[in-house]
Amino acid sequence: MEELEIDGLVVRETAAGEADKIITLLTAERGRITVSGKGVSSLRSKYAASAQMFAYSTFLLRRRSKYWYIADAFFIDNFMELRYDVEKLALANYVCDAACEFAQEEIENAELMSLTLNTLWAIANKKDIPLERIRGAFEFRLAAQEGFMPDLSGCAVCGRDVSGEDSTLDVMNGRLLCKKCRTLLENDPEYLADETAKILIRVSPPVLAALRFLEDAPQKRFLSFSLDKPEQSLFGVIAERYLLNHIEHGFTSLEYYKKVRT
Ligand SMILES: [Zn+2]
Numbered sequence: 676m677e678e679l680e681i682d683g684l685v686v687r688e689t690a691a692g693e694a695d696k697i698i699t700l701l702t703a704e705r706g707r708i709t710v711s712g713k714g715v716s717s718l719r720s721k722y723a724a725s726a727q728m729f730a731y732s733t734f735l736l737r738r739r740s741k742y743w744y745i746a747d748a749f750f751i752d753n754f755m756e757l758r759y760d761v762e763k764l765a766l767a768n769y770v771c772d773a774a775c776e777f778a779q780e781e782i783e784n785a786e787l788m789s790l791t792l793n794t795l796w797a798i799a800n801k802k803d804i805p806l807e808r809i810r811g812a813f814e815f816r817l818a819a820q821e822g823f824m825p826d827l828s829g830c831a832v833c834g835r836d837v838s839g840e841d842s843t844l845d846v847m848n849g850r851l852l853c854k855k856c857r858t859l860l861e862n863d864p865e866y867l868a869d870e871t872a873k874i875l876i877r878v879s880p881p882v883l884a885a886l887r888f889l890e891d892a893p894q895k896r897f898l899s900f901s902l903d904k905p906e907q908s909l910f911g912v913i914a915e916r917y918l919l920n921h922i923e924h925g926f927t928s929l930e931y932y933k934k935v936r937t
Pocket residue numbers: 830831832833834835852853854855856857
């Protein structure tokens with residue numbers, strides 16, 4: 676029988692019968708792990724706390740046939756503050772859904788684990804950072820670290836430095852365009868005939884600085900940037916569209932978060 680000791684975060688839970696649950700764990704070393712939680716919905720279960728959504732624990736798992744079971748669990752944290760606020764809870768659910776999208780079974784992804792944990796921690800505890808900024812930072816960082824890192828060094832066509840002026844993010848090609856090159860491109864029959872979706876969004880200098888920061892910032896400091904209110908909403912639009920267009924679908928949990936956010 677295979678045995679595994681691993682730190683895992685519950686990112687999905689599905690009720691299975693009266694007291695049982697199927698939970699999905701996000702881990703650094705082995706990506707996504709599906710665990711059959713026998714009896715864990717019962718309050719008498721000693722693993723009830725560890726098998727709850729957003730709980731982070733050290734698990735001892737055993738595999739029988741194709742399923743993993745909990746042999747023991749040492750609870751670490753459950754980001755308690757998330758549970759007292761509808762908006763925070765809704766955003767945390769979306770973060771877990773989006774992380775699940777990229778977590779693959781048996782594939783190490785320490786960066787994804789770390790981004791997800793840091794984001795949940797910030798949603799729960801960081802009172803000085805607006806939730807919308809946390810959301811945008813998570814979305815853009817997620818896209819960048821999961822293989823859709825755009826080239827933000829300058830105009831991708833002419834090389835112009837666009838740090839001090841409005842530029843355009845060509846979402847599906849992951850590149851920046853200066854004003855002149857955007858106009859030329861929009862009149863270029865070859866570009867127009869190309870079937871790649873044409874999603875061009877204006878980027879202002881402060882938003883560009885924030886996006887560049889997110890590409891390179893150390894994982895623990897990825898929220899250490901600020902934006903004025905109008906810039907914040909442009910940043911939010913860019914981050915969301917950048918992530919969702921690369922994933923190629925939306926999330927019910929995101930729609931719900933937008934409904935309840937103030
Ligand atoms: Zn250019």
